[in-house]
Amino acid sequence: MTIANRILPHAPADHPSVPVPRVGVLLANLGTPDSTDYWSMRRYLNEFLSDKRVIDYPTWKWQPLLQLIILSKRPFTSGNNYRTIWNEERDESPLMTITRDQVRKLRAAIDSRYGAGNVVVDFCMRYGNPSTRDVLDDMLAQGCERILFLPLYPQYAGATSATANDQFFRALMEVKRQPAARTAPEYFARPSYIEALAASVERVYATLDKRPDVLVASYHGMPKRYHREGDPYHCQCQKTSRLLRERLGWGPDSIDTTFQSVFGTEEWLRPYTVEHVVQLAEAGKKSIAVISPAFSADCIETLEEINGEIREAFEHAGGESFTYVPCLNDDDLHIAALLEVVEENLAGWID
Numbered sequence: 151m152t153i154a155n156r157i158l159p160h161a162p163a164d165h166p167s168v169p170v171p172r173v174g175v176l177l178a179n180l181g182t183p184d185s186t187d188y189w190s191m192r193r194y195l196n197e198f199l200s201d202k203r204v205i206d207y208p209t210w211k212w213q214p215l216l217q218l219i220i221l222s223k224r225p226f227t228s229g230n231n232y233r234t235i236w237n238e239e240r241d242e243s244p245l246m247t248i249t250r251d252q253v254r255k256l257r258a259a260i261d262s263r264y265g266a267g268n269v270v271v272d273f274c275m276r277y278g279n280p281s282t283r284d285v286l287d288d289m290l291a292q293g294c295e296r297i298l299f300l301p302l303y304p305q306y307a308g309a310t311s312a313t314a315n316d317q318f319f320r321a322l323m324e325v326k327r328q329p330a331a332r333t334a335p336e337y338f339a340r341p342s343y344i345e346a347l348a349a350s351v352e353r354v355y356a357t358l359d360k361r362p363d364v365l366v367a368s369y370h371g372m373p374k375r376y377h378r379e380g381d382p383y384h385c386q387c388q389k390t391s392r393l394l395r396e397r398l399g400w401g402p403d404s405i406d407t408t409f410q411s412v413f414g415t416e417e418w419l420r421p422y423t424v425e426h427v428v429q430l431a432e433a434g435k436k437s438i439a440v441i442s443p444a445f446s447a448d449c450i451e452t453l454e455e456i457n458g459e460i461r462e463a464f465e466h467a468g469g470e471s472f473t474y475v476p477c478l479n480d481d482d483l484h485i486a487a488l489l490e491v492v493e494e495n496l497a498g499w500i501d
Contacts (some may be wrong), residue, residue: 169497172270173499175300176299177273199221203312244449252485256483263483306386346478
């Protein structure tokens with residue numbers, strides 16, 4: 151990293167130079183294992199599944215089950231799943247590759263907007279590396295006295311946005327000189343985000359010989375109980391689908407909202423994506439497309455679960471054409487939407 155230093159004009163002659171004050175923008179995504187081997191997967195899954203925002207069962211009840219049973223077996227299957235999508239050239243998960251590319255583009259856009267080097271732009275992962283604390287320390291060393299923290303989740307959920315914020319606040323608790331800090335809110339209803347989603351659908355549909363019978367908007371699931379306890383995620387997902395449909399100019403039954411990645415035995419938000427696509431095939435909907443509006447970047451849940459397991463379930467039930475619409479990733483319209491979020495939330499900190 152390059153650090154611009156300055157000499158304080160009224161400081162003693164032997165006073166060390168200090169970094170030039172800067173503003174920071176810290177993006178956060180879910181996380182990724184460092185590798186696909188058993189121990190790397192176990193460390194990652196242990197951190198993820200020990201998060202009370204994700205699994206809120208009592209520790210005495212959950213941890214023995216997690217440590218003795220789940221983490222004895224699941225790292226093997228999860229490692230195999232990751233290997234099917236692993237970026238072998240960079241030896242990292244697609245989520246890491248894509249997030250880095252997103253930040254590179256956003257950094258260039260922010261440099262163009264505010265001047266090169268005036269805003270430090272970086273990313274961290276809630277679970278795994280680069281950790282929130284490590285990146286925060288690096289940003290502070292570069293002189294960031296004000297930091298905007300931006301979770302890369304369009305819709306708010308306690309198990310995504312809130313736990314990312316929690317980790318940022320925990321990291322702040324451990325530093326001697328805290329910066330001024332802001333957290334960016336969810337952006338699911340922002341017109342530029344909806345426009346980016348719609349453009350991605352139109353781009354993929356333009357390559358198809360025949361329009362799919364239905365577009366399935368598959369969001370990451372969560373226990374139904376969380377919704378009853380006040381989490382707004384379900385409502386925000388439904389609104390995202392409605393806004394996308396309205397922007398596309400489609401009829402009321404053209405987009406189905408479903409939820410994937412069910413874990414455990416309690417009831418989660420319904421309908422479940424894997425069951426729904428089977429029902430579509432059995433009902434004669436032989437051609438479908440699937441989009442994942444809750445994911446800012448393609449990852450194990452989209453590349454392996456949707457484009458693998460869910461595709462297979464649809465085809466096994468008689469489906470003939472399955473089209474996956476990629477996440478927004480580092481698409482220019484997506485970066486423009488994120489830049490809007492940054493500009494809005496940096497107001498008053500930098501011109």
